[in-house]
Amino acid sequence: xxxxxxxxxxxxxxxxxxxxxxxxxxxxxxxxxxxxxxxxxxxxxxxxxxxxxxxxxxxxxxxxxxxxxxxxxxxxxxxxxxxxxxxxxxxxxxxxxxxxxxxxxxxxxxxxxxxxxxxxxxxxxxxxxxxxxxxxxxxxxxxxxxxxxxxxxxxxxxxxxxxxxxxxxxxxxxxxxxxxxxxxxxxxxxxxxxxxxxxxxxxxxxxxxxxxxxxxxxxxxxxxxxxxxxxxxxxxxxxxxxxxxxxxxxxxxxxxxxxx
Amino acid sequence: xxxxxxxxxxxxxxxxxxxxxxxxxxxxxxxxxxxxxxxxxxxxxxxxxxxxxxxxxxxxxxxxxxxxxxxxxxxxxxxxxxxxxxxxxxxxxxxxxxxxxxxxxxxxxxxxxxxxxxxxxxxxxxxxxxxxxxxxxxxxxxxxxxxxxxxxxxxxxxxxxxxxxxxxxxxxxxxxxxxxxxxxxxxxxxxxxxxxxxxxxxxxxxxxxxxxxxxxxxxxxxxxxxxxxxxxxxxxxxxxxxxxxxxxxxxxxxxxxxxxxxxxxxxxxx
Numbered sequence: 117x118x119x120x121x122x123x124x125x126x127x128x129x130x131x132x133x134x135x136x137x138x139x140x141x142x143x144x145x146x147x148x149x150x151x152x153x154x155x156x157x158x159x160x161x162x163x164x165x166x167x168x169x170x171x172x173x174x175x176x177x178x179x180x181x182x183x184x185x186x187x188x189x190x191x192x193x194x195x196x197x198x199x200x201x202x203x204x205x206x207x208x209x210x211x212x213x214x215x216x217x218x219x220x221x222x223x224x225x226x227x228x229x230x231x232x233x234x235x236x237x238x239x240x241x242x243x244x245x246x247x248x249x250x251x252x253x254x255x256x257x258x259x260x261x262x263x264x265x266x267x268x269x270x271x272x273x274x275x276x277x278x279x280x281x282x283x284x285x286x287x288x289x290x291x292x293x294x295x296x297x298x299x300x301x302x303x304x305x306x307x308x309x310x311x312x313x314x315x316x317x318x319x320x321x322x323x324x325x326x327x328x329x330x331x332x333x334x335x336x337x338x339x340x341x342x343x344x345x346x347x348x349x350x351x352x353x354x355x356x357x358x359x360x361x362x363x364x365x366x367x368x369x370x371x372x373x374x375x376x
Numbered sequence: 377x378x379x380x381x382x383x384x385x386x387x388x389x390x391x392x393x394x395x396x397x398x399x400x401x402x403x404x405x406x407x408x409x410x411x412x413x414x415x416x417x418x419x420x421x422x423x424x425x426x427x428x429x430x431x432x433x434x435x436x437x438x439x440x441x442x443x444x445x446x447x448x449x450x451x452x453x454x455x456x457x458x459x460x461x462x463x464x465x466x467x468x469x470x471x472x473x474x475x476x477x478x479x480x481x482x483x484x485x486x487x488x489x490x491x492x493x494x495x496x497x498x499x500x501x502x503x504x505x506x507x508x509x510x511x512x513x514x515x516x517x518x519x520x521x522x523x524x525x526x527x528x529x530x531x532x533x534x535x536x537x538x539x540x541x542x543x544x545x546x547x548x549x550x551x552x553x554x555x556x557x558x559x560x561x562x563x564x565x566x567x568x569x570x571x572x573x574x575x576x577x578x579x580x581x582x583x584x585x586x587x588x589x590x591x592x593x594x595x596x597x598x599x600x601x602x603x604x605x606x607x608x609x610x611x612x613x614x615x616x617x618x619x620x621x622x623x624x625x626x627x628x629x630x631x632x633x634x635x636x637x638x639x640x641x642x643x644x645x646x
Contacts (some may be wrong), residue, residue: 132494151456151460241471243472243473246465248531249430249459249464250460250484250485251456251457252456
């Protein structure tokens, strides 16, 4: 009995220590400059590796999600005789909610896990230690550009996701179900607000970007330098970031709508 | 013990890994411009000692002095400055950047730390690669190199900034005899040509004795022998002699501590 209490306490202590280490990693690597700091080119290279390379999955997923939304939405709205609101429904759902959330979830699976594995392997093969002994701070050289690349990429990916999703919705609604395309687009144009819908969605995406990338680089940097440790860290990245995205989404939505 | 002939001094250092005591009042000094081999049974913390000198691990108490300045209490900036200009380290797994080719790996510290023009960096890198005999391999990636070549590239990279102190962590492990011979020659040659202070962690007794000026035998958290290979071989410390001769039994017992053998066997029948 006492053993279980003790191990519970140990889990608590370990998670608090882990949060502390993650916090230190963040504060030390969020700013540029320092011994052997990364340059602008490193940032561009990382944006390419985490952002540009996630484009295909984001675009394909966005298109399908938009199509499904239109199909489901049409079948619900048609019962109330308000199919002309379909464009509004699809675009608001995507811009406010599904764009940021699904883009961030896909980003965590596609780029977050890759970041963790890459950094974990650099640690296991002593590349980070070697860097340190050459007078180059791995936090500044390796972590900083990756962290910023994620923060910059996720909002752009979320916006693309929503845009492609809206097209996907139009494809189903207008081309397949025969909805009048003026109704789809003009109702959307009349109801979607730039600040309240587009910008707030982007703020969500930016927050998710920070959190997912932070979790990914931390898990890699803190991984046990063995194949098992890296495997575990990669899984942790996906699990923790997915939960963090969904949890934060609720909090952010509540704050933005101001209804709770 | 404190004099300017010692490049690195370790004073009364205690170090814990978790709850296990690795070092307990360790005192040792490494003379400038010499090769000192740090030897001892596996798991005694030889690599830990190198990492404390490099400032990657901090001693729980005591001082580690490099050129008279305390690595443990130095600011982060000073520590990186010291590593950049004064220290090189060759890691067990070499730590080459797998996304860069041989040339770019060796050029990495030069490009990061200096504003030298590209053609000068090229000359410097080729000089370092020539010294390790791999000028012709400059376009290969680490995955295309043999174990011995990887280590030679890593060596070229760690001397790129012309350090005064170089530390080798298990440089002979897993090498064929020819590659081993090359590394031995390089360590000795670099030491003589550049006057580097070299610290070498190894448990290859024969190889280490060939090139080391001094041996430092570590066991049970303390230095149990320090001197030239001949002095230690003929010394009166039984444990040092057991280690150098590779005797399976002696002061370091063959058997892990256990209950009485007979009693243990009969206990199963009860």
